[in-house]
Amino acid sequence: MNNAIGESITRLAKFSGAEVTAISFPSDISLGVAKAIFVILEKQIDGHVFEPKDIVLLGDAYVEGTKHYDEDESIHARVKEIADNLYAEKDSLEFRAFVACKEFNMGYFENIVERLGSQFVGYIYESEAGIVGKKIVEENTPSIFTESEGAIVYIPEEEKKYINTAVFINSQGNPTYEAKDLGLLDLKFEKYNPDLSIFITDHQQVSHFKVVLDAAEKIHKDWVEKSVHRTHGRMTFKGQKMSSRLGGVPLAEDLLNAVLDDVKEKSADLDDATKDKVAIAALKFSILRAQAGKNIDFDPETSLSFEGDSGPYLQYAGVRANSVLEKAGVLPKAESKNTKREISDVEKLLVHFPEVVENSINSWAPHYLTTYLLELAQSFNSWYAHTKIIDETNPNMPYNLAITKSVAQVIKNGLELLGISLPERM
């Protein structure tokens, strides 16, 4: 979800003429990671550096670590030691294993992101942000932050009831998520100096960002004035919450492959790249069609459709239009403006495209565009069913071809802005 929405917003922003830098904030370090590393090291008694071979292995270690930690208090000391060494980047067995896992994991991540049609220009890791964030918090204690029960916390003014008190540095001296986000702000603004910084996260984090931004405002007003937080809902899988910590959840790749199976069933004769495009369209569309912010329950059985309101429906309309144009060969010259003819509904819709795009950009809401494209495709399909486009005897043929061409173009551009590509055939 984050990828689909983020990518679309990125593309909309670029289209509006802005220079956009898409960065990701990978969660490479945490107590949870330390737990996973603990499990991994335990299995590698001979002491050589762990070589991850499978992404599933890492996921399992994460889940197992969480479970093990909750059930067995005797390992807490060791896990904390691991965490400290990771945070301090101290050369040690665990740190080397961590580096190997991180490298492997990032490779996997970049792969899937590329498959989805995205690209990040840069990364700011939580580990870096944690170091910077911790420093910022320490420098501003006690002026902004307060010591409490061995931890360093931020207490908002009393009248700001809607903002929670939050721990920024825990009693072990490690930065929490809050401090890391502070560090992220600092690194982001230092590295890229943006006019506008858009955070895209799920909506569980709204109150978290309120605290962070409230604190940040006192450090650097600029950061907050230039920051926008867009949230999206969460995806449940067949009614089940997905949590990487608890396990048993599908990865984005699994989701995509499930969809791909359906596509294969439907059209075995397509080449693999096209099947992938259709599958990605189906998946992304089901996310982007709704206003961001709502939760989506994903069930491969029911929630994916290739008909009606769907990504493939849009692709189909575009492919079909292109196919007609190809068959028509060279476009005839435009007819004279004097020809009398009714303005088709399709044409009326076509005119609105720029306005819709502008609207989507202004409110960072890709779903306006999705809705519009759907209307256009429906209108075109309906028109198509009643109109013979290639018809030499029809004086309106040039007009009809021009309409077809415009539709093809608008659908292509519109899908592009959504991060969905238009196949040649399907």
Add this chain to the structure above:
RNA sequence: GCACCCGUGGUGAAAUGGAUAUCACGACGGUCUUCGGAACCGUUAUUGGGGGUUCGAAUCCCUCCGGGUGCACCA
């Protein structure tokens, strides 16, 4: 308990405060010698309850009901 978000046909969704609330799925009935049927046409059914603001409310305010999320060392 406090705070934030949400509630639209059977289901999933749309609607800068503006005309008769728009699509899709489902169900039912049609199109089928056609430039691509992942299509087209028709039938079906909807704003949680109650107040208020407004010439006008799905949209704004209050309240009740129902659901979700967050509230100190996870991210």
